[in-house]
Amino acid sequence: MSPDRLNVTWGRKDLLGIAELDAAEIGVILDTAESFAEVGTRPIKKVPTLRGRTVLNLFFEPSTRTRSSFELAEKRLSADSLNFSGSGSALSKGESLIDTALNLQAMQPDLVVVRHQHPGVPHLLARRLEAGVVNAGDGAHEHPTQALLDAFTIRRHKGRLEGLRVAIIGDIQHSRVVRSNIHLLTKVGADVVIAGPRTVMPPELARLGVEVTSDVDAALEGADVVMMLRVQLERHQRSLFPTVREYFRFFGLTEERLRRAQEDVIVMHPGPMNRGVEIDSAVADGPYSVILDQVQNGVAVRMAILYLLMVARKEAA
Amino acid sequence: MTRVLIRGGRVVDPSQGLDEVRDLLLEEGHVAASSASLADLADAPDIDIFDAFGLVVAPGFIDGRVHLGEPGFEERETLQSGLRAAVAGGYTAVVALPDSDPVNDTRAVTEMLRSSAEALGLARLYPMAAVSKGLRGEKLAELGELAEAGAVAACDAEHTLGTAFLRRALLYAQHADLPIVHRARDCDLEDDGVMHEGEWSTRLGLPGCPGMAEEMVIARDLLLLADTGGRYHLSPVTTAGGVARVREGKASGLALTCEVTPHHLVLSDQEVLTSGFDPATRVAPPLRSADDVEALRAALADGTVDMIASDHRPYHRDHKLDVQFSASPPGIVGLETTVGVCLDRLVGAGVIDVMRLVELLSTGPARVFGLPGGSLEVGRPADVTVLDLDATWRVDPEGFHSLGRATPFAGEELRGRASAVFVGGRRVDA
Numbered sequence: 177m178s179p180d181r182l183n184v185t186w187g188r189k190d191l192l193g194i195a196e197l198d199a200a201e202i203g204v205i206l207d208t209a210e211s212f213a214e215v216g217t218r219p220i221k222k223v224p225t226l227r228g229r230t231v232l233n234l235f236f237e238p239s240t241r242t243r244s245s246f247e248l249a250e251k252r253l254s255a256d257s258l259n260f261s262g263s264g265s266a267l268s269k270g271e272s273l274i275d276t277a278l279n280l281q282a283m284q285p286d287l288v289v290v291r292h293q294h295p296g297v298p299h300l301l302a303r304r305l306e307a308g309v310v311n312a313g314d315g316a317h318e319h320p321t322q323a324l325l326d327a328f329t330i331r332r333h334k335g336r337l338e339g340l341r342v343a344i345i346g347d348i349q350h351s352r353v354v355r356s357n358i359h360l361l362t363k364v365g366a367d368v369v370i371a372g373p374r375t376v377m378p379p380e381l382a383r384l385g386v387e388v389t390s391d392v393d394a395a396l397e398g399a400d401v402v403m404m405l406r407v408q409l410e411r412h413q414r415s416l417f418p419t420v421r422e423y424f425r426f427f428g429l430t431e432e433r434l435r436r437a438q439e440d441v442i443v444m445h446p447g448p449m450n451r452g453v454e455i456d457s458a459v460a461d462g463p464y465s466v467i468l469d470q471v472q473n474g475v476a477v478r479m480a481i482l483y484l485l486m487v488a489r490k491e492a493a
Numbered sequence: 494m495t496r497v498l499i500r501g502g503r504v505v506d507p508s509q510g511l512d513e514v515r516d517l518l519l520e521e522g523h524v525a526a527s528s529a530s531l532a533d534l535a536d537a538p539d540i541d542i543f544d545a546f547g548l549v550v551a552p553g554f555i556d557g558r559v560h561l562g563e564p565g566f567e568e569r570e571t572l573q574s575g576l577r578a579a580v581a582g583g584y585t586a587v588v589a590l591p592d593s594d595p596v597n598d599t600r601a602v603t604e605m606l607r608s609s610a611e612a613l614g615l616a617r618l619y620p621m622a623a624v625s626k627g628l629r630g631e632k633l634a635e636l637g638e639l640a641e642a643g644a645v646a647a648c649d650a651e652h653t654l655g656t657a658f659l660r661r662a663l664l665y666a667q668h669a670d671l672p673i674v675h676r677a678r679d680c681d682l683e684d685d686g687v688m689h690e691g692e693w694s695t696r697l698g699l700p701g702c703p704g705m706a707e708e709m710v711i712a713r714d715l716l717l718l719a720d721t722g723g724r725y726h727l728s729p730v731t732t733a734g735g736v737a738r739v740r741e742g743k744a745s746g747l748a749l750t751c752e753v754t755p756h757h758l759v760l761s762d763q764e765v766l767t768s769g770f771d772p773a774t775r776v777a778p779p780l781r782s783a784d785d786v787e788a789l790r791a792a793l794a795d796g797t798v799d800m801i802a803s804d805h806r807p808y809h810r811d812h813k814l815d816v817q818f819s820a821s822p823p824g825i826v827g828l829e830t831t832v833g834v835c836l837d838r839l840v841g842a843g844v845i846d847v848m849r850l851v852e853l854l855s856t857g858p859a860r861v862f863g864l865p866g867g868s869l870e871v872g873r874p875a876d877v878t879v880l881d882l883d884a885t886w887r888v889d890p891e892g893f894h895s896l897g898r899a900t901p902f903a904g905e906e907l908r909g910r911a912s913a914v915f916v917g918g919r920r921v922d923a
Contacts, residue, residue, distance in 0.1 A: 195696070274815040295698045296770030296818045303769070315819075316698030355698055378695035 184208055186484040190302045190309040193318035194359035202327065202360060205480055209328050212483070213476035215252060226255035229286040229486050234276075235312070236262045236292040241447050241471065242312050242321070246289050249478035255486075258283070273297065277304040286486050290314075308485040316350050322446055323356035325477040327364070329470050330401055333442050338365035343395040343437070345427065346405030346454050349376040349416075353446045354405055358384050371395035372405075372427060375416040392427050399437040403444045404429050404455045420453050430456045434464065442466045495541055496520045497918055498534055499877065502545025506552055507852035508868035517550060519875035519918035527871055543920070545879055548912060551851045552869045553585025553876030555858040556828060557752055558674075558728055558802035560650075561587075561618075562896075563609075564602070565594025570807040570896050572606070576615035578805075578828040578895035581923035583911020585876035586617035587828070588802075588862055591628070592650035598623040598634040603642040615921060616914075617876070619645040619864060621674060624662045628652055633665055640669035645862040646726065648674035651777060653710060656717070663721040672724035672750070672861065677710035677735070678702075678778065687819045689762040689779040697766055699819065702779050708734035715742040718749060726861055727751035729804065731778040733788030740797050750799040750861045753789050755831045758801075759838040760901055761786050765818070772814050772821035773899040776804075779823075790844050793853070800857035801835060801850075803827025807897025814899055826897035830888055834902060836880070836909025847882070854878075875918035882909045894923050 184204055194202070215223055231250050235243050238261075250257040280288060281304070289310045290298045295317035302309040313319040331337055342361055348354050348370055361368045368386040370377070371394070382388050389395050396402065407423060417423050434441065443455075443464045451457045460467060497519040504515040504527070516531035517524065526534075534540060556579060562569035570578075579587050589606065591597035597606065603620045610618035622644035626632045636647055647666055654662060654675060662673050683702040688694050690701025711727060715738060718725045730739055730751045742749045756776060761783045765774045774780060781789075792798045806824030813821055832854070839845050845853075855878070859867025866876045885908045890898040914921055 272811070272815060273817060292817070294817045294819045299769045300817055314698075318698070352698060355696065379690055379701070380692040380695055383692045384696065 182208065182211055182483070182488070184484065184488050186488040188485070189489070190298070191320055191481055191485060192298050192302060192309065192311045194320045194323050194356045194363070195318065197363070199363045202324070202364060205324055205477070205484065206328050206331060208480035208484060209473070209477045212479035213473065215479070216472070216476060222252050222254060224254045225483060226250070226253035226486060229255045230284070231255045231257045231482065232280055232283065232285045232288045233257055233259045234280070234288055234290045235260065236290070236297070237313070238262065239291050239313070242291065245471070245474040246312065246478050248475050249482055252475070253479055253482055255482065273300060274304065277301050281305055281307070287482065308489070310481060310485065313352050316352050316355070318356045319352040320356050321474070321478055321481060322353050323360040324481070325470060325474040326357055326403065326444060326446070327360055328473045328477050329444065329466055330442070332469070332473070333466060334400060337361065340366045340400040341369065341398055342366050342401040342403065343369050343371060343399040344403045344405065345371045345392055345395060345429065347376045347407045348372050348381065348405070349378050350408040351405045357403065358386055362386065369395045373417050393433060393436055396433060396436040399441055401442055401444065402429065402434070402437060406446065406448065407450055407453050409450070424453055428454055428456060429459050431458050431462065434459060444470055446470070496525070496537070496539060497541045497543060497915065497920070498531060499543045499545050499550055499879070500535070502548050502550035502879065504550045504869060505847055505851050506869045507848055507856045508552065509870055512848055517869065517877070519877070519915060522917040523875050524869055524871050524873050527869060543913065549847060549880040549882060551878045551880060552855040553866050553914065553916065554583050554832065554854040554878045554911070555586045555588065555864060555866060556584050556803050556805065556831070557588045557800050557858040557861060559587040559589050559805040559828065560592065560807065560824070561589050562807065563593065568809045568896070572609050572618070573613055573615070574894060574896045575828070576610060576613055576618065577923040578826070578893060579616040580914055580921050581894045582829040583832040583878045583880070583914060584616050584828065585878060585914050585916045586619060586864065586866060588619045588621055588645060588858070590648060590650050591621050591623040596623050596628050597621070597644070598626050600635070600638045600642040603639055603644050607643050616916060619643070619862060621646045621648045622671070623647065624649045624654065624673060625658065630654055630658055633662065636666055636669045636671055640671050644671065645864065646674045647671045648728070651676050653678055653680055656713060659714065660717050660721055663717060663723040663725065667723045670863070672726045674726045674728045675714060676728055677707050677714055679706040679710050682706040686779070687775065688765050689781050691762060691782050693762045693766050697770070699765070704732040704734060704781060704785060707732045707778060708738060711735050711738045715747060715749065718742070718747050719745070722748070724748045729753050729757065729778070729802065730798070731757045731781050731789070732785050736788045736792045736797060740792070743797065752800045752802045753793065753798050754804045755801060755827060755834045756825065756901060757781060758786065758789050758793065759834060764901060768901065770818040771901065772816060772818055773825055773901045773903065775818055775821045775823050776825055777823035793839070794845055794849070798853065799861055801831065801853040802858070803831040805895070807895055808899065809896070810898045813897070825899045825901060826893065826895045827900070828895055829893050830900055830902050832880070833886065833888070833907040833910045836882060837907040841908055875915060877915040878911050879913040880909065881912040884908070884910050884912065886910055
């Protein structure tokens with residue numbers, strides 16, 4: 177189906193997290209993304225869907241992958257985009273968030289994509305802005321577009337999400353990716369097991385409807401999907417595990433360890449990877465890895481989100 | 494001097510175990526008479542009549558933990574705005590923390606605060622002195638002289654005192670008969686936490702403060718207190734574990750008192766999520782788990798808790814409200830909401846009765862700090878709070894007398910409020 181003939185409606189102004197979505201909404205986003213994935217296979221990878229709409233990409237925290245993925249999605253939809261980053265702009269000169277928001281409002285954007293190191297900043301902006309806000313990662317809270325592109329990737333490889341056993345392994349405490357993925361996967365009926373050293377395991381994680389263990393081998397047993405998380409070395413102000421060497425030995429994903437999973441397991445990583453820390457290159461570059469598919473699918477999923485928030489929502493109104 | 498006759502009110506006075514309709518005569522700054530009927534006075538020429546039919550007449554409420562900005566932080570609160578807020582909220586007196594600039598660690602600051610407040614003619618102000626010079630936790634402030642100047646307690650605001658220093662403070666403060674008021678928390682364990690550690694901090698991705706960080710310091714403090722003697726006031730207790738320690742400590746006969754805040758009694762850490770990271774839910778100690786809230790309510794009802802204090806802590810809205818949650822300094826204003834919140838959410842909800850609430854807001858703090866108020870016995874200061882239990886009103890921060898605007902109760906409809914206060918026998922309006 178071509179995106180020009182989509183017939184969907186969307187009821188939300190913002191996409192702040194997966195926590196507030198229901199399974200049906202998640203399905204709408206993933207189905208819409210299927211249509212946009214086709215655009216990426218055309219010789220001319222551009223459609224006029226968002227011509228005349230303005231998107232502000234507001235990245236208070238450095239990002240390569242997410243930011244270029246959003247930019248590419250905007251360009252392929254013919255939107256006009258403006259980029260603000262944390263360094264070399266008013267954002268680093270102590271301007272308050274509210275002033276930033278008011279200035280952005282004055283530019284009359286249709287959508288603002290925001291990444292910030294603190295949880296809740298997209299929510300603060302969403303309350304102040306008439307434009308829609310997309311959370312591109314807020315601290316260790318949520319990264320909804322990542323979870324959606326992960327789900328999209330799983331669905332393409334497995335044909336379903338429901339009933340799959342998904343093992344998510346690594347630095348849970350500092351990961352926004354894991355929180356969004358837990359919400360999404362539990363809402364669509366997957367079984368989620370979380371593994372990592374207890375020092376990076378936030379309390380009462382099991383109350384989010386997942387199984388929790390510090391035994392990576394046990395988590396990998398029978399897994400259909402393995403998601404490795406980046407060890408966020410830069411966020412570790414204190415010793416949460418002894419050494420990188422020890423981490424790799426007990427929590428890193430190696431080919432040998434992966435044999436406990438299903439034969440047709442897929443291995444995912446949100447990037448950027450620390451090779452030899454949480455994942456062995458032999459796995460990252462091996463036959464089970466879908467890591468580069470994730471990147472490719474990210475563009476289609478973000479196109480779908482831009483479309484839903486700017487076009488489908490307006491039609492619904 | 495004018496005499497005031499408060500007529501026909503339901504006098505609720507825990508200090509006398511009194512809950513009955515009475516008339517009250519205020520004269521020369523004191524309660525001059527109290528009886529079932531003083532009707533024969535009503536026609537006297539020099540008397541003001543205040544009709545309190547259908548209202549509750551209580552000993553004046555005392556807020557035992559209030560941050561006022563003056564001197565040094567007048568953009569947050571001035572003595573005038575803070576004491577007007579107190580009167581508007583139903584208080585006849587407040588106990589002010591010493592974390593001004595300069596810090597209240599000298600006789601001069603204590604005297605300045607007292608005389609400035611007295612000149613305003615609003616609520617009474619009882620200053621707390623710093624325990625340590627400059628709140629640095631190193632050298633003792635001149636507690637003897639500070640007590641002479643009118644300080645009613647010694648407290649280093651939210652700073653946790655080191656073990657050896659607290660021991661010295663508990664020992665030294667005994668000659669000045671000052672209670673040491675302490676916030677118990679292990680900063681090492683709390684680290685960079687911005688909310689209570691638990692399911693909701695996990696969901697929100699915010700660094701958490703484990704509840705145990707409070708309990709372990711309470712346990713340490715009580716070990717010290719058992720050894721040193723002296724008076725110790727825990728300000729506040731917020732966890733189930735902390736409550737259990739306090740209960741044990743009291744049972745073993747320690748001179749230990751504690752307070753709770755209204756927000757810890759009616760809100761849990763889930764509020765940070767449901768409010769969408771509202772900075773007005775950022776307080777220290779943080780809003781705790783639902784189980785902790787239950788334990789605090791039980792301790793309120795069974796008498797373990799000595800008083801309710803608002804921990805009124807104003808900030809300029811630019812710094813407090815127009816920033817993301819983790820950048821917002823912890824603290825909310827409470828002078829103008831505490832009485833209403835307690836009447837609605839505690840008395841209205843059946844957690845405690847009016848008598849117990851008056852004890853927690855008046856008799857309790859008077860006893861903890863050794864103040865002359867807290868009672869309507871004849872001869873006591875004529876500080877009176879009049880309550881209308883049936884008035885419904887909506888919390889509107891823009892209408893606050895306080896310069897602070899941050900409250901998690903904004904927009905809430907509450908049943909019950911203070912409708913008049915008398916300070917030293919004189920009706921005072923905000």
